[in-house]
Amino acid sequence: MRPDVFGGRAKCLQRLIRLKMPVPVTVALGFDAVRAIARGQMPDMAAIVFPFGDAPLLSVRPSSLDPDWGGPGAILNIGMCDALHQKLTATAGEAAATALYLRFIQTYAIQVARLNPDAFDFDGRSGLDTLGIALATFEAEMDEPFPQDPAVQLSEVLRSMARTWEGTSARLLRQAKGAPSDAGLGLVVQAMALGVGAGDSGAGVIQFVDSQTGAPRITGRYLGQSQGREAMVADGALFLTRDPRGPALEQQNPEIFAQLQAFGQIARKRLREEMQIEFTISNGALHIIDAVRVPRTVQAAVRIAVDLAQSDVIPRAEAVHRIDVQAVTALLHRQVDPTAPRDLIMRGIAASPGAAHGKLVLTAEEAQAAAMRGEAAILVRRETTPEDIRGMHAAAGVLTQRGGVTSHAAVVGRGLGVPCVVGATGLVIDRRGARVIAPDGRVIHVGEVITVDGSTGEVLAGEANLREAPLDDAFRTLLSWADASRDIGIRANADTPRDAQIARDFAAEGIGLCRTEHMFFEGERIGMMREMIFAATSGERREVLDRLLPMQRQDFVRLFEIMHGLPVCIRLFDPPLHEFLPSDRAGMRDLADGLSLPLADVIARVEALTEYNPMLGLRGVRLGITVPEIYEMQARAIFEATVAVVRGGLSVTPEIMLPLVSARREVQTVRSQIDAIASAVRAQSGVEFTYRLGVMVETPRAALRASDIAQDVAFLSFGTNDLTQMTYGLSRDDAGRFMPAYLADHVFPADPFHTLDIEGVGELLQIGAARAKQGHPSVTLSVCGEHGGNAEAIAFFRAQGFDYVSCSPFRVPVARLAAAQLAIRERYDFPSASGKYL
């Protein structure tokens, strides 16, 4: 029975029947049959009811391909009529019989006859009087008595369910959830095992693992004299296993309980999944009514998959395959407890996942001060600049008024693993008043606690309940299995020892991008940088840089030690020099004091370095060539650190990457300079070492000329952020001003800084990769932009023959999993394993 002809529920029931479970007689109507019914062509009812023989009551349940698509609700107790009421009164008692009949009349009147629900709301009343009112009301509304012929009842139910499915509102609803326009509905007609009546009768639900954790634990409820899933919500329902809170089925009916356990084992092994089973006990006999996949959190999904593989129910690769990569991302960050109340202040753009709360601060300095006091702080800025990085590092979360998902705050936030919400455009920051004003006029003062949720973009008042990120044993096991299947490397973008340690912990295979800018910003270093910028001669510049050299060398030594044995790819200095200068008058005055220069000179220098379009200006390799002393110092620091680490007995092969290259000659110019320094350090130290030189491909021109450029380097690493900016002519820092409107109007299908633009940027990547291999067949190809950790992007890079992707350390586990799934899906044809049905 194919699920795409009869739907998922029918398919699953068939499998239960084949496993010889006591499933009541079941007839499935396929999609085509239901479509015919909707058009008024009823099937041969006699043929349908024939298998049921003299079964007193039937149920009809929907069976679409994906239950999330919605559809008509199940209808039970079809066949109830005056005669059966009388009969059941004898066997099950008047109260039970009347309740059954009354409930059926209600359901039928509202769902099938489409009568006004209010008219059939008896407000909990029951009994024969109420039943009489119900029958009379039906007859009054319909001008005919309540149908007494079970065949008529059934055909009306089928017609009604088929038409509901084809109705416009149901159609729009399911298409909004991704259903195709021709999505079909199957119907499952089943003889009802009555949970009411003589002897032990009742209904319940059982599962064998915990939905939250995935750990083995029997959960569920059972309620005597009930139908369907009532037990799950009813007071007084039994627990299943012995429980201090109340009586349990295990005690009351150990035999039935043992049968259920046995069926659970069979289902787990043969359906290769943890199932939630709906059962009925009818006059002492157990019936299995339905079974669905145990609903589960991501954490539970991982545990269940790992347990199934460890008990040899599924292969390890299938366990890896089953985990939803998107959902797993949530595992890696703290989140706002979805069950706790939330006091929403406003929404911005979710820019760096995870949630955090802390006292509101408005400057990087305050954030650092709070961190020193051991207090969590949420740093709120109009936008962040490199000068804010230490404050961002110190903050528990960041909120900015401006910017998009790839603004400075967002990129740094993701890099640091700091939750971040950006583009909160309605927020007013009143620095003088030491407060912010929300769009609804609410005022929050500095020092008051707020919560930012970088996974949803929400900003909440007060300290919301958070849940910890559980990177548990099961997940680690799963990732190790993923690595066994994976065929593209995963490195991390890591600038600091802290990042490097996270990368190593998350089993990144090296550092794919170590930005060195922060090594010029921290502490007293920025002062030296400013001195260098104001130096009049190359000699003076060199003198200042010589003082920075030992600090950078030490930075590299620590990185190399943490990453020993793994490659570390260091990008040489990239930003424009003006980022190191103060932008406000007070800062310039301080600088003038510090350098003993006239303020006018400082202002003039700052103005002279200001650029119209810093992204497209004097930075990267252009600065490396124009002010060669910087790269010379960095190369020396890297090589001397290499020597130090090698002397310490560790192995290291540094990789040096040149940013913003657009022509081969740029590479050659810097290469000869760096080679000379390597030779000098080798000669001075007497230690032999090698290094690999590479280029960061960020300009369209570098991609187009990759065949040339590759001939001078060992690796090319594609920086998709900048490449996207230049391919679109779109600054990621300025995109926020119109991107929301563009996405809302579907001008762009997605934010290209978030979802790799395969059609445009992707073609340049493809061209660049192919040409690089042409020019230098053994060249290493990688990607180190924001897209590196994204599952669809990884699929693309893998298809283009890239050697590795590099992403934020926090995304390394997701990337490992996503990459493994790609390889697995290419090798095996495992069934898709999401949704409610098997």
Add this chain to the structure above:
Amino acid sequence: MRPDVFGGRAKCLQRLIRLKMPVPVTVALGFDAVRAIARGQMPDMAAIVFPFGDAPLLSVRPSSLDPDWGGPGAILNIGMCDALHQKLTATAGEAAATALYLRFIQTYAIQVARLNPDAFDFDGRSGLDTLGIALATFEAEMDEPFPQDPAVQLSEVLRSMARTWEGTSARLLRQAKGAPSDAGLGLVVQAMALGVGAGDSGAGVIQFVDSQTGAPRITGRYLGQSQGREAMVADGALFLTRDPRGPALEQQNPEIFAQLQAFGQIARKRLREEMQIEFTISNGALHIIDAVRVPRTVQAAVRIAVDLAQSDVIPRAEAVHRIDVQAVTALLHRQVDPTAPRDLIMRGIAASPGAAHGKLVLTAEEAQAAAMRGEAAILVRRETTPEDIRGMHAAAGVLTQRGGVTSHAAVVGRGLGVPCVVGATGLVIDRRGARVIAPDGRVIHVGEVITVDGSTGEVLAGEANLREAPLDDAFRTLLSWADASRDIGIRANADTPRDAQIARDFAAEGIGLCRTEHMFFEGERIGMMREMIFAATSGERREVLDRLLPMQRQDFVRLFEIMHGLPVCIRLFDPPLHEFLPSDRAGMRDLADGLSLPLADVIARVEALTEYNPMLGLRGVRLGITVPEIYEMQARAIFEATVAVVRGGLSVTPEIMLPLVSARREVQTVRSQIDAIASAVRAQSGVEFTYRLGVMVETPRAALRASDIAQDVAFLSFGTNDLTQMTYGLSRDDAGRFMPAYLADHVFPADPFHTLDIEGVGELLQIGAARAKQGHPSVTLSVCGEHGGNAEAIAFFRAQGFDYVSCSPFRVPVARLAAAQLAIRERYDFPSASGKYL
């Protein structure tokens, strides 16, 4: 005789001999023979001297492929010795014979024997005593007497000239001038027709056109009893034709003069060129010694080529082919008289050709005020912004401290035809002191006159002598012939009626790029724009734009009227909105007053609109989609102007171009909006009209997706400026900071904003053009960036099948000529016609 075997002079002499001109006996040594001589392998001297029989004296002249490559000087009077001195004393007199001998000894000693020139400087003394000293000095220095055997003299001369050519300094010198490393030297040995001696003897030079203007006019000089070209510099030389300033050869020797005229006619017709002829009269007989192309200015070159074609000496296409496109550019702008003295203050980057002088002003307002007083002004700014445009328009020239060849000042300057020097980085602008300070400390106050030369980048003190741009009849004739051959269209970039009129005068075939920004800046309009920016609702924006509408409509009416019958391609609004807001506090205060808003609101709005990278921000079609009221107003203004012009009986098909497109959906979004307005205007006016919609391809993505995008448009116009910026990741406004260093170090072979980067940007153009044709075979392809008028770039666009190029109106003539030459060179194999030789 092939010039690449024997050199140009030998080739030309051979042609003169074939024309039966009285050329003395001549023997040519080819490149290989001279190379052998340099290696010490002398040829059979008897064979060389044999043809000369008993000729008393010989000359040897160099004959390389291009005389500009330098090489050894000519050596005359070879064969002078004691015996001949005696003999000549008898025939020509003692003084003449001694002078000849003395001069030969000097030449031989210095050029051949490489003796110290000072030892042979006789300071104008002559006579037998001096001759004796010369011979004795030679003998003392060389330890042997001056060679008396003519064969020895000749072989030494040949050896010396051959070795000089192969020497390192000569080699480096000529390679710097573009000579190939294996450039050869030929030598021409000629019997001398003695211009000294008995009877009518002397030497002279004659040409039949004016070197400055190219007009027919015999010029030259003749000096009796002289050799070589002495007549050209000697006092007392004869004029050739009757001249009030002195006696003329025409009077003194009408027969010889008539012969010269006849030879001139023959040379012109048979050599198909205006030649300058060197002649000697030897004892009453005329000898033709040498002939070279008449040296000429560009203006003269045009006149000569046109005259040759009009007298059917050469075809018109060859006349077009002969003109050097680069040189012609100079014709179109005023220039500093190269012969006048110049007082150089400093050098900047030549950004908009032409020279101008005027009083120094430091603000756009002062420039406008000066213009109203009828005074020429040179506007000096740190850099220019759109607010300066009216001032630039009013100024005679512009000088900026910052920026490169494609900075705002440079682009606007070229567009306006205003001479402009940018990147004068050493200049200090002291606004408070109303003065500027040059790098050498010189102070120039506001109101003092300076001269800027936008062709050379020079800034001169005072009012330098300027020469007018002569777009004369000959040039117009040549261009009309060029158009007959041309097979790619030439349009002009023109924003204003003034530009349009120049474009029309220069026979542009339409406007290829009409930027509309200025229509929002002029006069009171910028105030309205600011009102619009501060408008709170779409309705308010529309209300303000409705007031701008009639003004823009009138702008378009004037353009359409001037260009009637020709296409006008209008680019919709492109710049970011913040360009319309004041950037300084005073301007913001004024604006706050004008809008009756709190200053804080104005500051907040300005800050909110500020962008990190305006080039990559909210502008172009992004603004058109985000603030749709602007494009709606513009489309309405264009269509209503069309209706008005059509009603006036003129024909017009407006073309509307969308800037900064990166995705097809952007085009579709705006297209439906504009279509609706066209329908509305048609319905309201009852006038039928059509329009063509197109896209400006400026982002790499638009080029990559051209197949898609082309399907929705009638034309694609490639904006090479922005495409270059984005392909390189390089802002043209910021490139000036390192481009000079990059060019000096050959990191980039050329400034890509100046010379189209065929390898990188060119490939995107190629991809874009090919895909556009694939997606929409009849789509029109054009280019409207700064490169449009550049000859090499035109060759590239023509090869890629572009329909037209659009360039600054002032470059239209050059572009017409360059494009014609490309077509001609593809069809005919005319000889190259530059250099001194034929």
